[in-house]
Amino acid sequence: MKKYLSLLFIIVVFALAGCSGGGSSANGEEGSSDNGDSSNSGDGLKIVAAHNQTSPENPYQIGMKEFKKVAEEESNGKVNVEVHAGTLGTSESELVEKLKLGAADVVLVSPGFMSKTGIDEIDLFALPYMFDSYDHWEKVVDGEIGDKMADIIKEKSNNDFKLLGYWTAGVRHYYGKKPIKSVDDLKGMKLRTQTSGAIAEYWKKTGAVPTSVAWGELYQALQQGVVDAAENAYPYFVQQNHHKTKNGKYITETGHDYTTRFLLINGKKFENFSQEQKDTIMKAAEAAVKKEREALYSQEEEYKKQAKEDGAKINQIDRQPFIELAKPLQDKVAEEIGLEDMLKQIRDMK
Known part of the structure; x- marks a missing residue:
């Protein structure tokens, strides 16, 4: 009887183990x-x-x-x-x-x-005025250059x-307490943007003061005058009603970053x-x-129209002085990360 019970116990244990069917994860665990x-x-x-x-x-x-x-x-x-x-x-x-x-x-x-x-090379795609249209941006990222960057990301x-x-994430524009009609209009303005790296360096060249504010706190910062201006794409800042604030209702289409x-x-x-x-x-x-x-x-287009309907003031600007200000910075960064040839290719595709 004891032998029979022992054999029965072993059979039950194996049956239960088979039913549990522990799955195997993607990494083999x-x-x-x-x-x-x-x-x-x-x-x-x-x-x-x-x-x-x-x-x-x-x-x-x-x-x-x-x-x-x-x-x-x-x-x-x-x-x-x-x-x-x-x-x-x-x-x-x-x-x-x-x-x-x-x-x-x-x-x-x-x-x-x-x-x-540690993948510094991707900064090349984020520099101001690297791209001048969505068509240009798509040609770059969907072609040979985009493939090269993908290889760099994987390797590094x-x-x-x-x-x-x-x-x-759209094309980024300035919006603030006043319209800008030239680079000089940015002097001394507290601009919510990146406060370190090449992007911050660019805005400093315009005379603006890069200022750090969390995205979730920016509406209040614009309303209370903590910052004078910010920069982003229509679908992002209009969804957050930044254009309805005291320091956000003037939009100048600088088009400085096709993100x-x-x-x-x-x-x-x-x-x-x-x-x-x-x-x-x-x-x-x-x-x-x-x-x-x-x-x-x-x-x-949808949120630009919404901004207008809500009373925001939108103006165009001659972008060429802004573009010329960005070129030396583009050259400097490309040299530092060893992508001078890629920068030339991107410029040639405009």
């Missing part, structure tokens, strides 16, 4: 899709995708929802995408860190935060970051996916790039 990390169990794959904007109308969210839609459709549900709109962090530095540590799989970040990881991050595509944003995936995890999963993710990324840009371009 045991795991579940409930823990916020990606999971690659059997034929299924969970992707955690995140950006730092909280508005459901933001182009980032529209692009990420398209990524989710296409990935899940292309895989017949075998790839599941969980989109986080500001819920994994409103700071891009947080998102970069989560991507490196594996707490997120796909994130969207700007050049400024990427360069803090030791494959922590693999580029899935280039998004944009670049990087859609990244953890490269090491990506390498462990099946070929079918890789193909699905790349198709989803391509669709998301197209959708995000379309949404942004449409919103540029």
Whole structure:
């Protein structure tokens, strides 16, 4: 009887172990899709995708929802995408860190935060007046230069970051307590912008005083006169009603930055996916790039119109003096990061 009971116990233990079916994660470890990390169990794959904007109308969210839609459709549900709109962090530095540590799989970040990881070359895409139109920007990022930058990102991050595509956050303009009609009008003005690096250096050359204010506190800072002005794209500052503040109602279309944003995936995890999963993710990324840009371009016009209707005053300016001020800075940065040839290529494509 004892032998019979012992044999029965062994059979039950093995049966229970077989039913538990512990899944294998994308990096080969045991795991579940409930823990916020990606999971690659059997034929299924969970992707955690995140950006730092909280508005459901933001182009980032529209692009990420398209990524989710296409990935899940292309895989017949075998790839599941969980989109986080500001819920994994409103700071891009947080998102970069989560991507490196594996707490997120796909994130969207700007050049400024990427360069803090030691990839200085990407600063070239963020310099003032590097691009003069969306057509110019698209030719650069969607062509040979964009491919070269993707290779640099992969190599210098030791494959922590693999580029899935280039998004944009619009074309940035000045808005402040008064219109500007020349570079001289910026002298002494407290301008909310980056306070270190090449961008800060540029605004200092105009005579402005770069001032640091958190994005969530900028409405109040403009209203109370903590800063005299700021700079951003229509879909961003109009959504936040900055143009309705005391120091935000005058918009001068300086067009100083056709912005670049990087859609990244953890490269090491990506390498462990099946070929079918890789193909699905790349198709989803391509669709998301197209959708995000379309949404942004449409919103540029929509929110410019909204600003006018709300009483904001918009004026054009001769950009050439601003462009000439930016060229020596572009030359300096390109030399420092060893990308003089790339800078020449970008200029030649205008």
